[in-house]
Amino acid sequence: MKFEILASCPTTRARVARMTLNHGPTLLPTFMPVATQAALKGLTPQQTEALGVTLILNNTYHLNLRPGIKILDQAGGAHKFQGWRRNLLTDSGGFQLVSLSQFTQITEEGALFSSPYDGKPTMLTPEESIAIQHSIGADIIMQLDDVVSSLTTGPRVEEAMWRSIRWLDRCIKYHESKGRQDTQELFAIVQGGLDPKLREICVREMINRKENVGGYAVGGLSGGEAKDVFWKMISICAEKLPVDRPRYAMGIGFAEGTKLLDLLVCVALGIDMADCVFPTRTARFGVALTFRGPLNLRLKHHTTSLDTIEEDCPCPTCSSGTSRAILHHLVTVETAGAHALTQHNVVFQARLMGGAREAIFAGTFPAYLRSFFANYFGETGYPKWCVDALRSVGVDLLEGIPPAEVKVVDGQGMKWEYSES
Ligand SMILES: [Zn+2]
Incomplete structure (x- = not known):
């Protein structure tokens, strides 16, 4: 195995590495x-x-x-x-x-x-x-x-x-x-x-x-x-x-x-x-992951939406223009819904990490974390443990937020709009 560190975040302990194994390279x-x-x-x-x-x-x-x-x-x-x-x-x-x-x-x-x-x-x-x-x-x-x-x-x-x-x-x-x-x-x-x-x-x-x-x-x-x-x-x-x-x-x-x-x-x-296992599992329950939080395509209000899951997503489902309306039909009635959402969620997961790697290269990983958490938790409240953990490596998620608008919650944080049971 060849393990090469290509870039390190000067603030946190995050790094980008190339791990070359018997079946080719994988970026970390x-x-x-x-x-x-x-x-x-x-x-x-x-x-x-x-x-x-x-x-x-x-x-x-x-x-x-x-x-x-x-x-x-x-x-x-x-x-x-x-x-x-x-x-x-x-x-x-x-x-x-x-x-x-x-x-x-x-x-x-x-x-x-x-x-x-x-x-x-x-x-x-x-x-x-x-x-x-x-x-x-x-x-x-x-x-x-x-x-x-x-x-x-x-x-x-x-x-x-x-x-x-x-x-x-x-x-x-x-x-x-x-x-x-x-x-x-x-x-x-x-x-x-x-x-x-x-x-x-x-x-x-x-x-x-x-x-x-x-x-x-x-x-x-x-x-x-x-x-x-x-x-x-x-x-x-x-x-x-x-x-x-x-x-x-x-x-x-x-x-x-x-x-x-x-x-x-x-x-x-x-x-x-x-x-x-989460991105593939939740896809089978009709949930698409997005940078603004999860989207439950089983919910009825999607039946009239011609939007894709995410505008700038390069996955086969979004880039072909598949609407939320047809995805609602696919996940509630057909079997192809699981494939369409799994493709999107696996790509989402890869984009999340690809974005992290790019930010580490560019020296902007703390800003990447702040922006991701703001999109995901800005409205529902930041999980306290995430705030504490990231502070321990020099990143303050709450930086730049007016004190009156700061919302920090105990436990996991956000409520999910769907139930898997
Ligand atoms: Zn997509």
Whole structure:
């Protein structure tokens, strides 16, 4: 892997980098669309590539169940199996195992769980996780870590942190014994719960393994902890991790709409990569993302609108002039609505990050953050945690706003005009 820093923001910790992997270059910071079962919901791999996406995520747990390693080996890996020609990242499978299996038990050897096929006790060891990811052939693979919920407290958090370090060593050893380190980059995962001291110890230990890992992830967050604690943990890790390695915040783009903003805040704190299932998921519920906030095309008032979703959007849906009126029909009656909105949302996500990269190059990233948040939250109120997090890296979102007009709210911030249930 080649990792080159092309520009750094003089105020925040954001930077633009080019990460060249086995299937070409990817510019960072970036959001990775999630193709859980080797399929991005709503788009073909060819459509995804045509939109300019260069890095997606597959889930090891799901690929191991279906199609399974035998088929993946016959296909020559997951790229060929799914017809994807650009970069691919896989998780270790550990997170799904813990969250989906009722009977998972963590031992030093690995994670013991009941097989989803026959209920028999089955063990996923660090070595096996890497072996499965070798069969998948992803350009970036993740270590197996000992995952605990971010709401867990007490000695179990420290135990999981130290075990994750020992398991990293086993992953490195196995990975290198198979000679895969030139074609597949192994990423370490920093654990330590919500304890700043444990996070710092874990980062230090994992930096000691720097020569054997391609990059670092921050794991074990976004499990329901307070946002105020979330950003501080991200910040502690991102600040201390090596400058010359990519930094990946895991699983933070999940489900809720405002998580999109978590990602932008994380970029300012020094994060380069995040996965984000939200844009494709919400598209299937009829919601288009825009720079002024989400647009629920299921709502009746769109039936007479001849506007596109966003005037200056280059996505196939907007650039062809597709009206909100027909999109309302498509998302309420037809199946093509999901495709039309998914294309727009994936492009929105790429524009959000592309805009961030341009602003970092131009030295205007703080202004980019202020303008994005003003458009999104100017009327509903800025989430306090975003204001605090960005102040910690020298950006005041409220700068230039007359005090009488400043609105800051607790919690996530904006209310959503739609419901996914
Ligand atoms: Zn569009």
